[in-house]
Amino acid sequence: MPLLLEVTSPALVRQFLDLPARLYQNQPQWISPLDPEIEAVFDPAKNPNFAHGEAIRWVLTDEAGTTIGRVAAFINHEAPQSDPTLRVGGMGFFECEDDQTAANILFEACHQWLASRGLAAMDGPINFGERDRFWGLLTDGFTEPNYGMFFHQPYYQQLFEQYGFEIYFRQYTCYREVAAPLHQAFYKAFDKYAQQYPTFRFEHARKRNAEKLAHDFHHVYNLAWANHSGISPMSLDKARDLVKQMQPVLDERLLWFAYHHDEPVAFFVSLPELNQLFKHVSPRFGLLSKLRFLWEKRKYQARSDKKMFGVIFGVVPAWQGQGVESALMVHARAEFMRAGYQDIEMNWIGDFNPRMLAVTRSIGARIFKTHVTYRYLFDREREFERSPIIR
Known part of the structure; x- marks a missing residue:
């Protein structure tokens, strides 16, 4: 029994x-x-x-x-x-x-x-x-x-x-090859907002300015995602804690924001796909495993076929549907390729969110796994x- x-x-x-x-x-x-x-x-x-x-x-x-x-x-x-x-x-x-x-x-x-x-x-x-x-x-x-x-x-x-x-x-x-071409509409949006510089600008975060990263992430997250079903607002202290936790594995070239008059209005936040490193270490993660992780991380950073994981994507409501996300994606994709990232899998999207699934399809991504x-x-x-x- x-x-x-x-x-x-x-x-x-x-x-x-x-x-x-x-x-x-x-x-x-x-x-x-x-x-x-x-x-x-x-x-x-x-x-x-x-x-x-x-x-x-x-x-x-x-x-x-x-x-x-x-x-x-x-x-x-x-x-x-x-x-x-x-x-x-x-x-x-x-x-x-x-x-x-x-x-x-x-x-x-x-x-x-x-x-x-x-x-x-x-x-x-x-x-x-x-x-x-x-x-x-x-x-x-x-x-x-x-x-x-x-x-x-x-x-x-x-x-x-x-x-x-x-x-x-x-x-x-969802999955896509980073180098796969984007639809021409993305480049039209890119040109549109390029003409509005510096009113609009697109740039990746800087690891050395963790406080700004936390503030910008907190601002967009709460406007774009909080109050969706099952999602609570995030405190600034929680955003700071997330940035602190991610610092050891961040690649700043994967953290992209759109700004309008210095206000962050969209983000596409990604990380190196960490399981590509952790699969080489013991799950108990003792001292030897931590040293092995650092060695694997150094080797991985030098590769030109890296995999990245799209953690979260969002646009504040006032700028949704105006092409900001398309222009952001053109900027980000170019940097991803320069940094040696070949594949991207994106954090799961529920079938209760057809709008975000449509955005994902628009960038050429396809469903790769289902939970x-x-x-x-x-x-x-x-x-x-x-x-x-x-x-």
Whole structure:
């Protein structure tokens, strides 16, 4: 009989972290997330969501004591809710052998824990944190995962759906070759705004001016993205913290802004695709791994076939639909190529955001991977509704 154990000791933490290495040992596409980054999610001293939420995690063992599954559940009482009549919690960090009974035990543990705290549904697999990490189940495009995202076993989809999870929204990761030509309309926009210099200008950030980078990012993010479904406004201190965290891996040539009279009105923020470095180091990320990372980073910077990851793209509402994003893309693409970047994958876009998907298609990108965020309603008679579309 399988045994469900709450993770409350260092030994059980180790079982939680080590399970994926066994499940994916025959899949070379898998790249392990770093253990310290997983553990930070469950550390109240490092995860601010504990200030207004709580989390729990379990491992599942068989009769011989072998770990066969793991999962976590969490509540964020301040998370935006698209439906005020439905209080939704989260589950995630799911890994399991191909065993529906075992998976159901893990899912049911999350269900009961959340229901006992007054919640009416759970979304999963998601993160106890922001949507840019550890969010969604991979269902198509089983290639190397980008940094901050999980690779999943193909059979996980059946485990979720057999239990009763339904698709809340699909998440699309898009890809393009950096050197692929842009539509002529992009160059018309480029010429239009070139004639308005210096009223309009386009430039990449400077690492040495971290405070300006934080201010500019904070300004555009809150105007372009905050108050979308599931996205909260960002404080300036949070923006400063993000810049500080990214400093060791930033390539300033990948951080592009458009300015109107010195006001930032659009951004396209990217990073080197860090899993191309982390796949060479141990997930425990001790001293030797950190030294190996620095060596791999130095080698990677010299390459002319680098891969980049588009983190976020946005235009403040007052300038949307006026070609600013097109002109920005022409400037950025030229610099990306000079810096030796060959491929770009972009942070996922939900199917609830058709406008942003259209923008992505307009630059010649195609869907390369699909993740799914599922929802499970505890009242099985309640009518299921998909995520609202952003208009």
